[in-house]
Amino acid sequence: MAENIALQLKNISKHFGTIMANRKVDLDLVRGEILAVLGENGSGKTTLMNMIAGIYYPDEGQIFVDGKEATIRSPKDAFEYKIGMIHQHFKLVDIFTAAENIALGMHDEGKFDMAKIEASVAELTEKFGFEMDPRKKIYQMSVSEKQTVEILKILYRGADILILDEPTAVLTPQEIDKLFAVLRRMRESGKSIIIITHKLHEVMAISDRVAVLRRGEHIATVKTAEVSEAELTEMMVGKKISLNIDRTEPKNPTDRLIVKNLNCFSIDGIQKLSSVSFTARSGEILGIAGIAGSGQRELLEAIAGLQHLSGGEITYIDPQTGVEENLRDKTPQQIRELGVRLSFVPEDRLGMGLVGNMDIVDNMMLRSYRRGRSLFLDRKQPSNLADEIIASLEVVTPSSHTPVRRLSGGNVQKVLVGREIAAAPTVLMAAYPVRGLDINSSYMIYNLLNAQKENGVAVIFVGEDLDVLLELCDRILVLCGGKVSGIVEGRKAKKEQVGLMMTKTEGVS
Amino acid sequence: MTVLITFIQRAILQATPLLFGATGEIITEKSGNLNLGIPGIMYTGAISGVIGGFFYQNACQAAGYAVVPIIAVLIPLLCSLVGSLLVTLIYCFLTITLRANQNVTGLAITTFGTGLGNFFGGSLIKITKSDVPYVALTKISLAFKKTLPFASKTGAFGTLFFSYGFLVYLSIILAIVAAIVLNKTRVGLHLRAVGENPATADAAGINVTKYKYFATAIGGMIAGLGGLFFVMDYSGGIWANNGFGDRGWLAIAIVIFALWKPNFAIPASFLFGGLYILYNYISASMALIPILQMSPYVVTLIALVLTSIRNNREKQPPASLGLSYFREER
Numbered sequence: 001m002a003e004n005i006a007l008q009l010k011n012i013s014k015h016f017g018t019i020m021a022n023r024k025v026d027l028d029l030v031r032g033e034i035l036a037v038l039g040e041n042g043s044g045k046t047t048l049m050n051m052i053a054g055i056y057y058p059d060e061g062q063i064f065v066d067g068k069e070a071t072i073r074s075p076k077d078a079f080e081y082k083i084g085m086i087h088q089h090f091k092l093v094d095i096f097t098a099a100e101n102i103a104l105g106m107h108d109e110g111k112f113d114m115a116k117i118e119a120s121v122a123e124l125t126e127k128f129g130f131e132m133d134p135r136k137k138i139y140q141m142s143v144s145e146k147q148t149v150e151i152l153k154i155l156y157r158g159a160d161i162l163i164l165d166e167p168t169a170v171l172t173p174q175e176i177d178k179l180f181a182v183l184r185r186m187r188e189s190g191k192s193i194i195i196i197t198h199k200l201h202e203v204m205a206i207s208d209r210v211a212v213l214r215r216g217e218h219i220a221t222v223k224t225a226e227v228s229e230a231e232l233t234e235m236m237v238g239k240k241i242s243l244n245i246d247r248t249e250p251k252n253p254t255d256r257l258i259v260k261n262l263n264c265f266s267i268d269g270i271q272k273l274s275s276v277s278f279t280a281r282s283g284e285i286l287g288i289a290g291i292a293g294s295g296q297r298e299l300l301e302a303i304a305g306l307q308h309l310s311g312g313e314i315t316y317i318d319p320q321t322g323v324e325e326n327l328r329d330k331t332p333q334q335i336r337e338l339g340v341r342l343s344f345v346p347e348d349r350l351g352m353g354l355v356g357n358m359d360i361v362d363n364m365m366l367r368s369y370r371r372g373r374s375l376f377l378d379r380k381q382p383s384n385l386a387d388e389i390i391a392s393l394e395v396v397t398p399s400s401h402t403p404v405r406r407l408s409g410g411n412v413q414k415v416l417v418g419r420e421i422a423a424a425p426t427v428l429m430a431a432y433p434v435r436g437l438d439i440n441s442s443y444m445i446y447n448l449l450n451a452q453k454e455n456g457v458a459v460i461f462v463g464e465d466l467d468v469l470l471e472l473c474d475r476i477l478v479l480c481g482g483k484v485s486g487i488v489e490g491r492k493a494k495k496e497q498v499g500l501m502m503t504k505t506e507g508v509s
Numbered sequence: 510m511t512v513l514i515t516f517i518q519r520a521i522l523q524a525t526p527l528l529f530g531a532t533g534e535i536i537t538e539k540s541g542n543l544n545l546g547i548p549g550i551m552y553t554g555a556i557s558g559v560i561g562g563f564f565y566q567n568a569c570q571a572a573g574y575a576v577v578p579i580i581a582v583l584i585p586l587l588c589s590l591v592g593s594l595l596v597t598l599i600y601c602f603l604t605i606t607l608r609a610n611q612n613v614t615g616l617a618i619t620t621f622g623t624g625l626g627n628f629f630g631g632s633l634i635k636i637t638k639s640d641v642p643y644v645a646l647t648k649i650s651l652a653f654k655k656t657l658p659f660a661s662k663t664g665a666f667g668t669l670f671f672s673y674g675f676l677v678y679l680s681i682i683l684a685i686v687a688a689i690v691l692n693k694t695r696v697g698l699h700l701r702a703v704g705e706n707p708a709t710a711d712a713a714g715i716n717v718t719k720y721k722y723f724a725t726a727i728g729g730m731i732a733g734l735g736g737l738f739f740v741m742d743y744s745g746g747i748w749a750n751n752g753f754g755d756r757g758w759l760a761i762a763i764v765i766f767a768l769w770k771p772n773f774a775i776p777a778s779f780l781f782g783g784l785y786i787l788y789n790y791i792s793a794s795m796a797l798i799p800i801l802q803m804s805p806y807v808v809t810l811i812a813l814v815l816t817s818i819r820n821n822r823e824k825q826p827p828a829s830l831g832l833s834y835f836r837e838e839r
Contacts, residue, residue, distance in 0.1 A: 076714050091709040095823055102701050103695075105713025112695040138823050443563050 004029040006192040007161055013059035014047055021047040025218040029213055034183060034193045036207035038236055039463050041292045044216035045196045049163050053085035054078035068433050084154030085163040086316055092138045098149045099134035102156050117207055124155055128185050144175040163194045170270065180206050185204040198291050200229045200503045223418055237466060237499040243446050245446050245471040248454060253281035255317055256458035257427055261358050262312035264298050272298040273482045278425065280458040281320065286450060286474030287490060288462040291502055295463045295482035299428050303340065316340065319426055341425030353416040356405030360386040360397065360415055369422055389418035393444065410441035428452055431462040447473055478502055514665050514831020518672060523742055524782030528680040529735030530760025531767065531774040532687050537728030538769060539691060540721045541704040542832040545615025545709050546600050547732050548757020550593045554733020555740045556626035557592025558585035561749045563633055578652035585741060587650060593733025596622055598724050605721045607834035627750045641750040650746025676738040683731055687771035694700040700724055705826035705836035717834055762809040768816065770825045781805040
């Protein structure tokens with residue numbers, strides 16, 4: 001058995017600042033097997049794989065390749081050990097052909113001969129059952145073809161261990177079938193494959209063994225044939241942890257926002273939302289759960305008027321008059337005037353909500369500069385508002401004239417949420433508002449959202465931590481691959497139930 | 510007929526500085542560096558050659574020797590290459606190492622190079638103590654303009670093909686070599702990858718910084734030769750301050766017109782050279798001259814509009830042109 005181990009990780013730890021991404025992880029990969037690495041967002045799957053591929057260097061622990069200790073400091077080192085990784089974002093030159101991309105950076109012996117390279121690429125293509133023309137340009141290719149080029153690039157360099165980071169996320173069901181067929185053929189020819197995924201049915205379909213990670217720790221590695229989907233889900237999400245977030249009963253909730261059959265496509269033509277319908281009620285927090293990239297961003301942007309929709313309706317019911325308004329073809333400005341506030345916090349905190357180089361007062365003015373008839377801007381009110389927010393939300397800042405980019409993440413967040421709430425919204429949408437925040441700041445944000453809820457605001461909360469969603473939200477809408485897989489009651493739902501809904505898509509092999 | 514042949518011959522002479530500039534800029538831009546310092550670098554290449562030639566010619570005169578043609582060519586040539594290299598390295602250091610804005614740096618280099626040229630040009634004029642505001646290196650120029658021996662014996666054919674100094678042929682050879690290197694070699698593939706997508710090139714193990722430095726430096730030196738040709742061959746060795754005109758900008762326009770292909774730059778620069786002097790050969794009124802001189806730019810604008818409308822991915826500038834690259838902290 002021992003000589004059959006292609007790759008072994010012992011005691012691997014890695015942290016970024018104070019966050020522990022991986023803690024004492026042990027893992028082994030047998031030659032000629034497909035190992036699935038399963039885990040929620042932020043469970044440390046990709047970090048762990050990046051350490052094998054040479055993108056990160058572990059703080060602690062050892063990596064053994066073929067039984068010998070290996071030091072992998074760069075992707076180049078990884079190639080020396082015949083390890084190659086296919087990332088989610090392809091690294092390809094658009095106007096080059098497939099063969100040119102594959103040859104890039106290679107220093108073969110002898111004369112540079114494109115025809116020869118094309119021939120050997122074609123040979124590889126045939127051997128593993130891919131479908132690809134080595135002379136096709138990347139920009140004319142579909143996502144699946146680009147992925148094929150990436151895989152070929154690694155095989156061409158002679159890799160024996162392949163790591164695929166969520167390879168199926170961008171593929172259609174038919175393409176996934178083809179990919180799996182190719183992976184099986186590679187396994188037969190003795191390659192070892194690690195596939196990162198959080199789709200359970202894919203784990204069951206393709207892998208020989210599954211390694212489950214949770215919060216950076218290795219939970220177990222089990223034989224796929226001996227485990228059920230339910231057992232895997234439990235290992236993945238773990239037991240419920242109590243957080244003691246206050247949750248009041250909604251006071252006479254009425255419909256505020258009715259979303260019907262939303263459809264939306266990305267620029268690349270991938271369907272991001274399909275027939276999404278739900279109702280957000282006043283005095284209630286509606287949670288949105290889902291694996292990252294399941295359509296959360298598109299959904300919120302659609303409501304805020306930032307996404308082009310290919311179908312569906314968004315109806316807003318005015319709380320005073322009861323008049324119904326269709327938001328679909330309105331501009332963000334018009335929507336904002338109706339009282340829909342979007343507090344959007346993408347990965348890049350300062351990207352959409354605040355301007356990093358402007359101070360807190362100026363950032364307040366982004367919302368108010370249209371007010372008043374004077375030729376000059378009214379700086380007094382925003383200045384008062386800034387001081388109010390600094391005092392009431394305990395923003396740590398030298399003054400209200402400090403550029404917001406110099407504040408810490410939690411304080412930036414308080415400024416942003418404070419401004420949005422000060423505008424007295426009727427619908428408040430917050431996406432990942434506690435990402436990267438410490439415990440105290442997180443609770444302050446939860447309390448702010450709860451206070452809004454008690455004021456009769458319809459709050460939509462996109463979160464990634466299931467424990468928080470289950471304790472904070474009245475209802476939870478679960479998205480999976482752009483579809484609604486269900487809406488559950490926050491008070492009654494089980495963590496495993498939501499976890500399963502997040503990973504389940506029907507109709508896929 | 511003879512008028513036509515003279516026109517073509519003059520057009521090619523006019524085209525040569527443009528072709529040097531365009532070839533240099535294409536090589537530079539293929540690495541993702543938009544070097545708007547090319548006009549200044551060409552000007553520096555010219556004055557550096559003039560300085561070298563000036564001191565050699567003076568030394569010969571003082572010692573009473575005749576000017577040796579091969580040395581008369583080599584000294585200005587080397588001085589020109591070194592001069593344009595030094596100025597280009599300033600651009601490289603600022604944009605590649607310090608990641609300064611390429612547009613701003615390029616324009617600063619153009620201003621700097623022109624000022625440098627005028628400063629040393631003025632100094633040389635002072636040294637000669639002459640009454641006229643120019644330096645004449647006629648003996649050096651004769652060495653540069655030396656044509657093939659059978660040029661004058663083969664009639665119109667000879668005038669068309671053999672009546673030029675060696676730099677004219679060098680400009681065409683360099684353009685062809687550049688085209689071959691870019692499209693047929695591993696180095697060319699890597700260089701194009703750096704200009705298109707430096708992150709991908711980096712991940713593939715290509716040294717992005719090294720490629721950018723070498724491409725920009727070599728491009729600057731080739732462009733500098735355009736300045737040298739202009740003063741030593743085209744102007745007959747006469748240096749006058751600000752004599753170079755807008756040829757540097759025209760070279761950059763050719764890069765766009767030739768769709769970033771050095772082999773296309775050869776006919777493109779001939780065309781631009783012809784348009785530039787066309788007013789001498791047609792009986793146009795004085796008022797038309799500026800319009801005719803403007804025509805190369807109009808042609809470039811039309812080319813830009815057409816390629817943008819067709820939106821062919823392969824006829825676009827390198828994708829990361831004008832952007833600095835730095836590996837993200839991971």
